[in-house]
Each structure stands twice: as C-alpha cells, then as structure tokens.
Amino acid sequence: MDLIRVENELKKRLIYPYKWGRKQSDEWDTKTNFIYTTYNFETLLEKTAPFDEKIRNYALNRWYNFWSAEAVENLFSLHENVTSNKNKFDKLIDFTINTTCFDHKTTVFPIGFNQTVTYAKNNPDKLIQWLYLNQSQEGRKHLKNRLFIVLVDKNNEHWKLKAEVKLLKSEIDIYVQNFNSDNLFNLNIENNTILSDLIWVEN
Template identity: 45%
Template sequence: MLELLNYLNLKDKMDFNQALELLENMLKERTDNGSYSWGKKQGNLSDRKTDFIYKIRSYSALLEKCQSENLDRPLTEYAKNRWLNFKSAQAIEAMFSQHHSVRKEADQYHQSIDFYINNINFDHKTSQFPRGFGHNLEYALKNKKEIIEWLYKNQSTERRMHFENRLFVILYDTKNKQHWKLKSDLRGIYTKITDYLDNFDQNALIALDQGLLKDGKPSNKIIYSDVIWYVK
C-alpha cells in the first residue's frame, strides 16, 4: 500500500484500491489518446533519450516534457509508450506485493527477480496478446506451454532479457483487438492476479529447460513459468 502511494507521490492516506483507481485514471489518459505506435525501433539509444519517463507522474506532464526536450514525433510516441508500460508494470508489481503469499525482492534493481511467491522467485512481464504467435486465443489457452516458449524466445533483447522464472500477464481485448489499451485496466487486472495468488499451485507451473529456450541445447537448469490471462 505505502509503496503504491509513494509511487504516485501522494502523502495523504488512502487504501490500495483508491490509489489503484487514481493511477488507472492517469493511465487512461494515455490509452484513450491515440494509437500504440512506437515511432522508433526499441533500443538502448532511444531508451536513454526517454529515460525521463521514470520521474514523470502524469500524462500531461509527460507531454510537456517531450515538448521541452524538443523530441520529434516518433520519439514522443516512443516516450508515451514507455511511460504507459512503466507505470502499468509498477502498479502490477504492487498488486502482487499486496498478497500475503508474496514477498517483494529487496533489491529493486535486480535484473531477474521482482518478488517471491511461497519463496519461489519470479519476475513478471505484462504483454498484449502477441500478433506474431500465429494462433488465436482459443489455441493459446489450450497450449499454455507453447505460448510461454514463444514469449521467452521472442522477448526484447534490451535490459531485462533473461531466461529465468517469469510470470506472464497477457492481455486480450475480445471486442476491438486493441489489447494494449488493457494496460490501463488496473482494477480488473488486480482481480485476476488476486484470484491467481489465492489459488496458486506450484505443481501447476510450466517447467522448461533453460538451455533449449536460450540456444536449443538441453541443460540441467529447469525454470518455471505461468500465464495469468486478462481477457475482456
């Protein structure tokens, strides 16, 4: 709770759901405004030019900063999407940390661990349903291991690329197929995550050979993953 309030730069007291609603309204200013076009290819150079997004609270302040930095339109779109993804990811991490079975990783800069569920380490990754997967939602729901393997093999090669334990939160918009907009639907996502944690079963996790994922060569290292679906 305190973590999310600090994240929102708030001093007054409110419960977690109130804080979540406030942040959701902020994020909807982005998801209700324009398309999800990155403008530029994701990479370290563009990241460095837009790293100011970590310090910006509101969408209006973000737009002002992009203007004051004289960013061109492609880089402005890049910054808008990074800001949305960062804010949403931080909120989702706070959702996990709210649960009694979850312990947050002490090192906030850890590259592959966000938290522990019943002492099993995970990081989390929120993704819109991947267009490149090549199958529809019904297939993905029935073939969880296959989509998890696809997500590992097709993850970004920047900063947090790794092949360790990971929980995927996958968003699917059944009406308009604008899956990215669900990143702002924080209260709905919170309900799904809480339900998953209430019924967490480590024996139901998907076990994967790390070596096969990384370079196609078997190894003795087994990693664990799962998917939390948010379909709306």
C-alpha cells in the same frame, strides 16, 4: 501506491495512437529515462514536446508500460504470500510467491505467435516458449523464471487493458490465492531450466 490515481493517469494515454516506430532499445531507453520520475500524463506531454514523433511515441509507450507494470507489482504485493524485491534494479526478480521468484511481464496477445487465443490456451507452454524467445531483447532479455500476464481485448486493442487496474487486480487476486508451484510450467530453453506461467486478462 494510489492505484486509483495511477489508473486515471494511465487512461489519459488511451486517446493517443499506440505506435512504437521501432523496437525497444537501450539507446532510446537512455534518452527517455525521465519516465521513471514522471507521475502524471500532462507533465509527460510537456517533457516530450521537444522530441520528434518517433521518440515522443516511444516515451509515451515506455511511461504507460512502466507505470502499468508498477501497478501490477503493487497488486501482487498486497498478498501475504508475496514478497516484493526491494532491489528495484534487479532485472531478474520482481517478487516471490511463496518460495518461487518471478520476473513479471505484462504483454498483449502477440500477433507474431501466428495462432489463435484458443490454441494458446490449449497449448500454454508453446506461447510461453514463444514469448521467451521473441520478446524482451537487449538489456531486458533473460532466461529466468517469469510470470506473464497476457492481455486479450475483444476489439483487438489489447494494449488498452494495461490501464484497467481494477480488472488486473481481480485476475491477479484469483491467481495468487490459488497459487501452487506444482502447477507451474517447467521449460528448458537454450539449456536453461525455467519455471513460468500465464495469467489471462480478458474483456
């Protein structure tokens, strides 16, 4: 993956408002699945032109989040102790660090958590549990190992950090180089034993 090209394309999205209009759903995902094979932002705008505003925003956001996630997974794969999952349809495992399998989720710091960033850093297990119970519903929901990348922007435009591939790389590199499975959070959620962790990315 050409990470410089991906960062440039993602940043073209930043001038448009980040509005979902509704929570993610399987139905609207099906309508906008062309995002997986749309590699540049201009083509995306052409494909979404016939849509109404709500579905257009939905498609723009899905495209942005998908290609940012692809870049993140590529950044992990650059490390010798990371093995990417070759099965792209596997919703439970994106990669393995050493011998621990993870799904990865990049998320903005959630307003709904109703606590400060400082509180979350001091109580990471509380934030992790909240993220499992309140995000990734319908086809995305699972209670398996997940590694969360949490974005915090000083201007409260957290979503824009998904386009900062070089910044993401620096934090991912530090995390993977210092990875120790003994430091993971071991949680029990709805009778599921889960290993999880947070990577903070801030500007």
